[in-house]
Amino acid sequence: MGISAAFSQCGxxxxxxxxxxxxxxxxxxxxxADGIGSRPTxxxxxxxxxxxxxxxxxDLRSEFPACGVxxxxxxxxxxxxxxxxxxxxxxxxxLTVMIIAENALHYxxxxxxxxxxxxxxxxxxxTKHHTAVDQNQVINDFTALKSQSGSNVLVNTVxxxxxxxxxxxxxxIVDRCRALLCTDGLFEIVTQAxxxxxxxxxxxxxxxxxxxGQRCRVPDNYSVxxxxxxxxxxxxxxxx
Numbered sequence: 001m002g003i004s005a006a007f008s009q010c011g012x013x014x015x016x017x018x019x020x021x022x023x024x025x026x027x028x029x030x031x032x033a034d035g036i037g038s039r040p041t042x043x044x045x046x047x048x049x050x051x052x053x054x055x056x057x058x059d060l061r062s063e064f065p066a067c068g069v070x071x072x073x074x075x076x077x078x079x080x081x082x083x084x085x086x087x088x089x090x091x092x093x094x095l096t097v098m099i100i101a102e103n104a105l106h107y108x109x110x111x112x113x114x115x116x117x118x119x120x121x122x123x124x125x126x127t128k129h130h131t132a133v134d135q136n137q138v139i140n141d142f143t144a145l146k147s148q149s150g151s152n153v154l155v156n157t158v159x160x161x162x163x164x165x166x167x168x169x170x171x172x173i174v175d176r177c178r179a180l181l182c183t184d185g186l187f188e189i190v191t192q193a194x195x196x197x198x199x200x201x202x203x204x205x206x207x208x209x210x211x212x213g214q215r216c217r218v219p220d221n222y223s224v225x226x227x228x229x230x231x232x233x234x235x236x237x238x239x240x
Contacts, residue, residue, distance in 0.1 A: 004030065005202040007210050008223035011185065014038050018093075019183050019223040020046035022054050028100035029057050030225050032113050034183040036092040036160060041084075045091035048083055049158050052076035053097050065101045069108035070165035073097060077163045084159065092160025096127070096181055103232045104170040105179060110163045111154050114142050116195060117171070118178040123196035129166055130184075131155070143191040146184060178202065179227045185220030189213045202226040 004025055010017035018035030020043070031050040035042030056075040060067050073095060084090045094111025105126075107115055112130035116123045125142050129135055132153040139145045156164050180195065189212050198205050205226050213222055 003202060004225055004227045005206040006223075006225040007206050009210060009213055009221065011220045011222070012217045014219070014221055016040065016043050017221045018042035018046055019185070019221045020050045021181075021223050021225055022050040023225050023227075024054060027057070027061070029054055029097075030099070030179075030181055030227060031095065031097045032181045032183060032223055032225055033096070033158075034094040034111065034113050034185075034221070034223070036094075036154070036157060039091070041087070041091040042093070045080070045084075045093040045159055048080055049076060049093050049095045052079045053095060055079075057097075057099065064099065065104075065106050065170065068167060069097050069099060069106050070167045073108055073110060073158070073163060073165040077158050080158055090159045092154070092157035094154070094183070095158045095163070098179060098181060098227075100173070100227075100229070102170075104172045105229075106170050108165045108167045110165050111157050112151075112184050114182065114184070116142075116180045116182075116192070118180055118196055119175075121196050121199065123180070123192050125192065126168065126171065127166070129156070141192055142184075143187055143193070146187045152184075173229050173231045175231060177229050178205075179229060181225040181227075183221065183223045185218060185222035186213075186224060188218035188220055188222065189216045202228045 033046035035046035053076040056072040094113040096109040096113040098107040
């Protein structure tokens with residue numbers, strides 16, 4: 001099904017890491033979040049978002065995939081708001097969730113933490129409508145998106161705004177390939193094209209990216225989950 005490698009790195013000019021991730025290979029569940037700002041509540045927001053999404057999945061596991069990933073994010077967001085109900089200003093975070101079930105990727109996103117499919121040396125962007133820049137258009141190159149003015153303006157978050165999880169059709173796993181979830185800080189050190197060109201097992205790819213980030217001394221936090229995928233022997237999915 002899937003074997004993952006993951007890391008979360010604090011940018012050298014940041015006081016804390018406001019990213020969070022959760023990789024559960026046993027249940028084929030993966031989530032990543034990027035807290036807005038660089039405050040203790042930002043880090044708490046991202047940590048709580050991935051934990052609550054994971055718990056929502058465990059609670060509704062018998063209903064999955066029929067219930068959909070967006071329902072899990074909605075459930076997590078309700079618990080998130082309850083947790084911060086006494087706060088004068090509720091913190092915000094992105095949240096992207098991917099689950100492997102029935103020989104397919106099931107995923108949904110809020111904000112600008114993208115998902116990529118890596119196959120045959122190419123990194124294909126699977127998510128969309130990340131920021132104000134691409135709300136009314138489809139941009140297939142995340143590097144190009146993040147280079148545009150205003151691409152750090154989020155109109156969809158967990159907490160600060162009512163979340164509107166963007167759902168996507170299940171993506172069949174038909175051959176050996178790789179899924180990658182990350183926070184947008186990764187694109188301070190690597191382009192989308194370069195992601196696809198790193199032909200290493202998940203653990204080695206994570207080490208390459210982490211080492212590059214340490215050399216570049218990027219200002220933002222950056223976090224990555226890499227999942228090596230292989231179809232089930234009895235799968236009957238059609239190629240994407």
